[in-house]
Structures are given as C-alpha cells and as structure tokens.
Amino acid sequence: MxxxxxxxxxxxxxxxxxxxxxxxxxxxxxxxxxxxxxxxxxxxxxxxxxxxxxxxxxxxxxxxxxxxxxxxxxxxLSPDSSHPLQKAWLAEQVPQCGYCQSGQIMSAADLLKQNPKPTRNQIVEHMSTNICRCGTYQRIVRAIERATREA
Amino acid sequence: MTQHVTLANLNARAARRSLLSRRQVMVGAAGLSFAVVLGVNRRAAGAVLGTEQAGKGLSPWVSIAGDGTITIMSPATEMGQGSMTSLPLIIAEELDADWSKVRVVPAPVIEAIYGNPGFGGMMYTAGSNAVTSYYRPLRMFGAQVRRVLIDNAAKKLGVPAEELTTEPSVVVHAKSGRKLSYGDIAAFAEVPDKAPEVKPEALKKPSEFRLIGKDVPRVDVSGKVNGSARYAIDVQVPNMLYGAVLRAPVEGSVPDKIDDAKAKIIAGPVRIVRLPYGVGVLADTPWAAFEARRAGAEPARPGVSTAKRAWSGLSPMPRTPPVVQRNGARWAMRAVRCRRLLPPSRPSTAATTPITRKWSR
Structure with a gap:
C-alpha cells in the first residue's frame, strides 16, 4: 500500500x-x-x-x-544554503566531521521558529536532543546566537 | 578530463624520493593507468569522489582550466581537522595560486603518487600527521607547477624566465608590464616529461607566504551545512546489499546453530553469514538487515515502538552459560582465547610487588 x-x-x-x-x-x-x-x-x-x-x-x-x-x-531548509542558521554555521565554522550537523541545524531551526530570541539557557536546553562527538557545542550555541542577531 | 597516469613499476618510496620525476609518475611501462583505476572504482568510489580534474593536467596534483579554475588534489581523508583545506593550500602557496579560484577534489587511491610519506607511502590519515608529513613534498609539487607555468610564459613572451615573477594566478613580466594569467598559460602550456628541478632554497620564505599561516575558511564546511557532504554511508551503488552483525552475547562464544527462518519471514530475502564473532545478515535495505538481525528474538509486532524492540535485544549478560539462545542463534561457549589484560586479583604488598612485571598470556 x-x-x-x-x-x-x-x-x-x-x-x-x-x-x-x-x-x-x-x-x-x-x-x-x-x-x-x-x-x-x-x-x-x-x-x-x-x-x-x-x-x-x-x-x-x-x-x-x-x-x-x-x-x-x-x-x-533553504534552496541555496541561505537560511540564517546555515549562514551563521558557516560564519562560525561550526562543523568538524559534520556528521551530526544536519540534525543540529534542523533542531536549531525548530527552536527559532518557536522562539526567535532564545536565551542561552533555552538554546542549550532545546539542543540537548542532539549529540556531537566532535564536541562543537560551543560553536553551535554561538552560531544560534549569531543567527538570532542577524536573522 | 581524466588524466592518464601510469603506475607500473613504481613504488611509493621511489615516487617520494624523487619528488617527483613527472616522467616516472606519468609515463611508464605497461600496466595500470589512472583511467583504469578510476574506471574500476567508478561505481564504488566515483559516486563520492569527484576526482576528475577539469582543464589541463600540469601534474598529478594540479590542473588548470582556461577560466583560471585550479583543481588541486587532496590526498588525505577529511575527518573534520581541515586536511582537505590545509594540504591543497600548501600546494597553492608555492604555486602562487589565487585561492578563491581553487577547487579541491579528493585524490583517487593511488598510493604511489598520493601516499603519506609519514606512513610509508600509504594513503592513511591519522595521528595529526598529514600536514607535518606532506608539508615539504607538497610545497615542492606546487613550486614545480609554478615553474612549468613560468617556463611556458617565458617562451610565449620571448623573455628569460628569470625576469618573470608571479602574483596570485598571474605570471608578471615587470620590465614590459605584460601579464599572463595561469588559465591563459594552461591553454597553450607544454608540460615537460620530467618535472623541473626546483631547489629547496628557491621555495618561498615564510615572510612571503600569502596563505600559510592565515585564517582560511575550510572548504568542506559549506557541504556540511546543507547536507551535500558525502560520507561513506551515503554512497549508494546499484544492487548493493546492506549488512548487520549480531554479535555474540558473551565474549568468546560462537554461534552453534543458526535458525534464520523468522528472519526470512520478517525481512524477506536475506542471506546469513557465519562470522567468527557473530552472525552476519545481508539484505536489500538497511532496515531489512536490522529487522532480520533481531527477528529471532521475538516476532515483529506492528505498532511496537522501534526503540523498545531494539533494546529488547540486549539481554543481561549471563554469568556462565554453557549455551545461550539469542536472536535465532544458539551460542556455544568456547574457551576464551583473548589475552588477559588484567592481572589476577590477589593481595599484594609493596614488598612483594616488583615495580615492573610481565604478565603471561
């Protein structure tokens, strides 16, 4: 079926x-x-x-x-990598190996849709569903904060 | 354009030592050619590796197209540490390339050309070794290509090569104010059979570096923010099978009897492979392979959450079972043959414990 x-x-x-x-x-x-x-x-x-x-x-x-x-x-997410999060991810050079980053960006996009101006704690809380073995968490938070400023 | 590079009679060490006679690398006796390697690997690797160079091949590392696009091979695996940027950047530095016009492609698996000198010529990326080991040879390769461009420009302009200098991607004749772009030169360049000699002292001084030591964005990041970066798991070829492994529940046990009836009912056509440490399942899709693997544990019940069923496969480890029944396989204990890593527990004191002692297997 x-x-x-x-x-x-x-x-x-x-x-x-x-x-x-x-x-x-x-x-x-x-x-x-x-x-x-x-x-x-x-x-x-x-x-x-x-x-x-x-x-x-x-x-x-x-x-x-x-x-x-x-x-x-x-x-x-965007036709040409122009979503504010994708631009912020580039600006902050977030990924290392990059394997988790699609999921990270999709989670972050969900956050900004619900809450365009999240606090740092809200970001960390929301992004806790996503694990990064390279440990890029600090950059992820910085990129989300950048996207909220520049969106 | 696919380059034809013949590899016959070349070993990695010789290629490395000569740094490199282009004739040695690119021309040889009979045998495997670059094109053949690509052809063989095309289905497996071609999907993920865009190894074909665009424009004229000036060396196995560099090709330059008429529009000035410079394609540089990256010989190491990018695992997030930036090798795919830093290694081609070293070539670009001595080539005096305009970095904005550089396109990086993963090198094909030809160890005689692209092997890591720090690992005996293997194409192996580990131990923070890539930049350290490739640094000198890549600078030389870049400088040799720059020399080929200068020599061709000298001939074209009718001036001595010594009067020519370079700016990023441009050969300059200061006396007459004439300039030739790398793209223009590549269009008419004659590539010598033997790589031109460049003395180590002719390489750039660190104070002349335009790229090395500067903060350059990594070339792999853009593909990692839009899903286009390709990982090994993303390679798909026609008729490919997917494997899953059911591992032994107890270290040292081997499957005694395998009942694959349930696996076949649930997941369709699957093939069971007996492994020294478990049972392999091959299926047409990843999900069928996973389903078949756990099919023996309990019948698939539609509606049961996948997470729960996955965990149900992890039964607690039995203490000393002679035989374990799990996931359709009957596991027999076998003498544990692995090396004992920990000393036997017994009381010891400083007086009776030597500082070093050897443990027998």
Missing amino acids: AIDFTVNGKATSSEAPPTTPLLWVIREDLKLTGTKFGCGTGLCGACMVHIDGKRAFSCQTQMSEMVGKSVTTIEG
Whole structure:
C-alpha cells in the first residue's frame, strides 16, 4: 500500500513497508542523504527532520504515521544554503566531521521558529536532543546566537 | 578530463624520493593507468569522489582550466581537522595560486603518487600527521607547477624566465608590464616529461607566504551545512546489499546453530553469514538487515515502538552459560582465547610487588 506524503514541498509516494522508519525512505529511496543514521533509537539527533513544521526523529517515525504529512529535510531548509542558521554555521565554522550537523541545524531551526530570541539557557536546553562527538557545542550555541542577531 | 597516469613499476618510496620525476609518475611501462583505476572504482568510489580534474593536467596534483579554475588534489581523508583545506593550500602557496579560484577534489587511491610519506607511502590519515608529513613534498609539487607555468610564459613572451615573477594566478613580466594569467598559460602550456628541478632554497620564505599561516575558511564546511557532504554511508551503488552483525552475547562464544527462518519471514530475502564473532545478515535495505538481525528474538509486532524492540535485544549478560539462545542463534561457549589484560586479583604488598612485571598470556 503506497503512502503519500510530501518531502521538501514535493508530493511523494512510498511503497516501503509501513513499519519502515521515515529515515530509511528519505535516505535510500529519495536519496536525500543529508539526514544521517546515528543511533537508530532516538538518542543522538543525527536523523532530525521537520514533520509538519516540528522537529522529529526520523529514525523513530514509522512510515505508517506519515500519511498526508509534510517533511522538511536539511536539503529543503533553504534552496541555496541561505537560511540564517546555515549562514551563521558557516560564519562560525561550526562543523568538524559534520556528521551530526544536519540534525543540529534542523533542531536549531525548530527552536527559532518557536522562539526567535532564545536565551542561552533555552538554546542549550532545546539542543540537548542532539549529540556531537566532535564536541562543537560551543560553536553551535554561538552560531544560534549569531543567527538570532542577524536573522 | 581524466588524466592518464601510469603506475607500473613504481613504488611509493621511489615516487617520494624523487619528488617527483613527472616522467616516472606519468609515463611508464605497461600496466595500470589512472583511467583504469578510476574506471574500476567508478561505481564504488566515483559516486563520492569527484576526482576528475577539469582543464589541463600540469601534474598529478594540479590542473588548470582556461577560466583560471585550479583543481588541486587532496590526498588525505577529511575527518573534520581541515586536511582537505590545509594540504591543497600548501600546494597553492608555492604555486602562487589565487585561492578563491581553487577547487579541491579528493585524490583517487593511488598510493604511489598520493601516499603519506609519514606512513610509508600509504594513503592513511591519522595521528595529526598529514600536514607535518606532506608539508615539504607538497610545497615542492606546487613550486614545480609554478615553474612549468613560468617556463611556458617565458617562451610565449620571448623573455628569460628569470625576469618573470608571479602574483596570485598571474605570471608578471615587470620590465614590459605584460601579464599572463595561469588559465591563459594552461591553454597553450607544454608540460615537460620530467618535472623541473626546483631547489629547496628557491621555495618561498615564510615572510612571503600569502596563505600559510592565515585564517582560511575550510572548504568542506559549506557541504556540511546543507547536507551535500558525502560520507561513506551515503554512497549508494546499484544492487548493493546492506549488512548487520549480531554479535555474540558473551565474549568468546560462537554461534552453534543458526535458525534464520523468522528472519526470512520478517525481512524477506536475506542471506546469513557465519562470522567468527557473530552472525552476519545481508539484505536489500538497511532496515531489512536490522529487522532480520533481531527477528529471532521475538516476532515483529506492528505498532511496537522501534526503540523498545531494539533494546529488547540486549539481554543481561549471563554469568556462565554453557549455551545461550539469542536472536535465532544458539551460542556455544568456547574457551576464551583473548589475552588477559588484567592481572589476577590477589593481595599484594609493596614488598612483594616488583615495580615492573610481565604478565603471561
């Protein structure tokens, strides 16, 4: 049974088994590999996407829940890397290995949507869903603060 | 344009020592050519490595296009420490390249050319070693390409090469005020068979550096903020299979009996591979491989959260089980063969404990 949903503004249909996590449909079928597989258990945040405008772990979201939903991945955050967070991420040279950064940026974008002027504590609290093994947390916070100033 | 670089009879050490005779690297007897290597690897590596150089190849490291775009090979793996920026930057420094026109591409796996001198010529990135080990050879390679450009410009302008200097990506004849861009020169350049000799003392003095020591943004960051950076896990090739490993629940145990019936029902066609330390599962999709791996533990129940089911596979470690049943495999204990890392616990005193002692296996 095909599941119809929207990804980055495009109508999409998936034949994947309904128990398949959204993550694998995004990565393997739609070839949008910016969204990463990290832990597979909703603990690290590398797979973070937006579903109907709110952040969600794509590894914890089954396709059966996706009927009619709208997904935004890192590739769809802006057409040309011009989202204020992406610009701030460049300015602060945030990523090291970069593997977690798609998820970090998607989480941060969710925060700024809810709260355009978060305090430092609110940033840290909100971003606690995302782990960075390189330890770029200080830069992440700086980049979010920069984006709130420059947005 | 794909370069044809022949590797026959070349070993990494010789290539390194000669620093490099271009003839040695680029021309040889029969054998494997750069193009063949790319061809073979195209399906596996071509997807992730845009190794083809644009423009005229002036060395295995540098090619220059008519529009002035300079493509420089990066020989090390970028793991976030900036190798992909710093190593090509060293070449660009001695080449006197306009950094804004440099495009960095990962070098193909040809250790004879791109190997790390600090690791016996292997293409191996570790231990904060890349810049230290590549620093001297890369400066020389950059300087050699600059010399080729100067020699060609001298011929074109009909002036002695000694009268020419360079500014970023431009050869300048100060006496006559004439200039030739690197892109223009590349279009007509004749590349010598043998790399021109550049004496170490002819390299730039640190005070002349335009790039080294400056704060230069990393070239890999832009792809890491929009999802376009490609990691090994992102490479997809036609008909590829995905593997998952069910590891032994107790160190030293091996699968005694494997029942893959449930795995096949749940995940479709899968292949089971017996491993010395566990059971491998091969499937068409990653998710099918994961599903098959845990299929033996309990039947898949639609609606059960994936997280819970993943954790259910982690049963507490049994103390001394002769046989363990887990995830469709029956595990038999085998004598633990690994080296004992800790000393046997027994009371010791300063008087009876020598300062150093060797532990037998």
